Amino acid sequence: MEIKYKNTVIPIQQVDFSEICNVTHTSNTNTSSTKPLETELEHKFVKQLEENQNIVHKICRLYTNDQDAHNDLFQEITIQLWKAFPKFRGDSKFSTWMYRVALNTAITLYRKSKRTIKTQDYEGVSFKIASEEYDHTEEKQLSLMYSAVKELNDIDKALVFLYLEDKNYKEISETLGITEVNARVKMNRIKDKIRRILNP
Amino acid sequence: MDELELLKSKWLSQDQKLPRLTFGEIYTMLLKKSSSIVKWIFFISIGEIILWTCLALLVPESSRKFTNDIGLKEIMIVVNILYYAVFIFFIILFYRNYAKISTTDSIKDLMGNIIRTRRTVKYFMLYNILGTCMMTLGLNIFYYTNRDRVFQLMVKDYGVLSTMDQEQFITMFFLVQFIIAAILIGLIVLFYRLVYGTLLRRLKSNYQELKKIES
Numbered sequence: 187m188e189i190k191y192k193n194t195v196i197p198i199q200q201v202d203f204s205e206i207c208n209v210t211h212t213s214n215t216n217t218s219s220t221k222p223l224e225t226e227l228e229h230k231f232v233k234q235l236e237e238n239q240n241i242v243h244k245i246c247r248l249y250t251n252d253q254d255a256h257n258d259l260f261q262e263i264t265i266q267l268w269k270a271f272p273k274f275r276g277d278s279k280f281s282t283w284m285y286r287v288a289l290n291t292a293i294t295l296y297r298k299s300k301r302t303i304k305t306q307d308y309e310g311v312s313f314k315i316a317s318e319e320y321d322h323t324e325e326k327q328l329s330l331m332y333s334a335v336k337e338l339n340d341i342d343k344a345l346v347f348l349y350l351e352d353k354n355y356k357e358i359s360e361t362l363g364i365t366e367v368n369a370r371v372k373m374n375r376i377k378d379k380i381r382r383i384l385n386p
Numbered sequence: 387m388d389e390l391e392l393l394k395s396k397w398l399s400q401d402q403k404l405p406r407l408t409f410g411e412i413y414t415m416l417l418k419k420s421s422s423i424v425k426w427i428f429f430i431s432i433g434e435i436i437l438w439t440c441l442a443l444l445v446p447e448s449s450r451k452f453t454n455d456i457g458l459k460e461i462m463i464v465v466n467i468l469y470y471a472v473f474i475f476f477i478i479l480f481y482r483n484y485a486k487i488s489t490t491d492s493i494k495d496l497m498g499n500i501i502r503t504r505r506t507v508k509y510f511m512l513y514n515i516l517g518t519c520m521m522t523l524g525l526n527i528f529y530y531t532n533r534d535r536v537f538q539l540m541v542k543d544y545g546v547l548s549t550m551d552q553e554q555f556i557t558m559f560f561l562v563q564f565i566i567a568a569i570l571i572g573l574i575v576l577f578y579r580l581v582y583g584t585l586l587r588r589l590k591s592n593y594q595e596l597k598k599i600e601s
Contacts, residue, residue: 232413239412243404260407262422264415266489273490287489290496293592296423296585324392331393340588341595344493349390350397363494364599372599377390384389 231271234280235264241281241351242288248336248343249292259292266291285348286361293340334383342376349373423585424487424500430581431480431507438514448544455539456532458525469517476510497593504586511578515571522567526560 235242242263246256267287274283335346341362348358359369453462483503489496529536536559537552550558 228413228416232409232416235412236407236409239407240404247404256405258421261415261418262420264412265418265420266422268416269420270489273488283490286492290489290491290493291422293493294423294496294500294589296421296426297588327389328393328396331389335393339595340592341493341599346390350394352394352398361492362596363492363496364596368599380390 227271231268235267235284238281238284241284244351245288245292245347248347249340250297255297259295262295263288263291282357285351285353289344289347289361293344330384331380334380337383338376338379342372342379345369345373346376423589424503426585427500427504427507428484431484431503434507434511435477435480452539452544455543456529456535458528465521472513476506476513480506480510494593494596497589497596500589501586501593504582508578508582511574515574518570519567522563526563529559 242260243256245263246259250256250259267284270287274280335343338346344362345358348361353361355366355369355373358373359366362369364372453459480503483499483506487496487499487503491499533556534552537555540546540559541550541552541555
C-alpha cells in the first residue's frame with residue numbers, strides 16, 4: 187500500500203528502484219524475472235534427478251497400484267533423496283546411490299494396506315516391442331510376468347528390481363544388506379516363486 | 387528362467403510407458419513435507435516423553451502435602467532423582483538411535499535401526515509403566531501398614547469422606563488406587579497396539595523376511 191502510494195505521488199525520477207525491486211521480490215516470487223534462483227546445490231540435485239527419474243518411476247510402479255500412490259511415493263523418494271544429498275560424496279554413481287535411497291523409502295514408507303493389489307493395476311504395463319518382431323504372445327507373456335513380480339513381497343520385489351536393472355549380485359547384496367551368496371540363493375527361490383505364481 | 391530373462395531384456399530397453407516430470411515439477415517437490423515412518427515415530431516418541439513429564443508435573447499439591455505429612459518426603463526425593471537420571475539416560479539413547487537412521491544405509495540396516503529406535507521408546511514406556519506399578523505397589527503397602535495414620539490424615543485432618551468409618555474408608559481408598567492404576571495401564575497398552583501396531587507391522591515383516599534370508 188505504502189509503495190503504491192509512493193509510486194503515484196513521487197515523480198518518476200525520484201523513485202528508489204532498489205526499494206521497488208525489493209518489494210516485488212518478496213511479495214511476488216512467481217514473477218519469472220524476480221524469482222530467486224535455486225541454490226547451486228538444488229540445481230545440481232534436481233538436474234541429476236530429472237535425468238535419472240526413470241529409476242524412481244519404475245520403483246513407484248512396482249510398489250504402488252494407482253496413480254495417486256505413485257505420485258506420493260515419487261514425492262517422498264524425492265524428499266528423502268534431497269535430505270540425503272549432502273551426504274552423497276560422488277564416490278559412487280548418482281544412480282547407484284539413488285537405487286538405495288529410493289528402495290529404502292519404498293520399503294519403509296507407511297502405506298495403508300495392500301488392498302487392490304491384483305485388480306486395479308493402473309494403465310497396465312505394456313512393453314512396446316519393435317514392429318518387426320511384434321508378437322502378441324510375447325507381449326502377453328511379459329505383462330503376465332510383470333504382474334507376477336508385483337505379487338511378490340516388498341523384499342523380493344527389491345531383489346527382482348535390481349536384477350532387472352542388471353545389477354550384479356555384489357551390488358544387490360550391498361543394497362539389501364545381505365551376503366552375496368544369500369542374494370543368489372534368494373534370487374533362485376524367487377524365480378521358483380514366480381514360476382509357481384504363473385503356473386499354479 | 388526364460389521369462390524373467392525376457393522381461394529383463396525388455397526392461398532394459400525401457401519401452402515401458404513411464405511418466406516424465408519436468409525440472410520445475412521436481413523442484414517444487416523439494417519444498418514438500420516428508421511423511422515417512424521415521425518421522426512419525428520421532429514425533430510420537432517426543433509426544434510420549436512429553437506426556438510422561440506432564441503426568442509427573444500434574445501431581446496435585448494436596449497429594450504432595452499428604453506425602454510430606456505421612457513422612458515420605460526424603461524417600462520421594464531420592465526416588466525422583468533416580469527416576470530422572472534414568473529418564474535422561476533414555477533420552478540420550480533415543481537421540482543416538484534416531485540420529486543413526488539414514489536412508490543411505492542398506493535396506494536391512496535401515497529397518498534394523500528404525501526398529502531399534504522404536505524399541506528404545508518401548509523400553510522407556512515399559513520403564514515408566516513398571517516404575518509406576520512398583521511405586522503404586524510400594525506406596526500402597528506403606529499406606530496399608532500405616533493405615534491408621536492415613537485415616538487420621540485423610541479423614542480427620544483434611545476432612546475427605548468424613549462420613550465413613552475407618553474400615554469403609556480404607557477399602558474405598560485402596561479400591562480407588564487400584565482402579566486408577568488399571569485404567570492408566572490399560573490406556574497405554576491400547577495406545578501401543580493402535581499406533582505402533584499399524585505403523586510397524588509391514589516394516590517388521592519386511593525385516594523378518596531379510597533376517598530369514600540370512601539364517
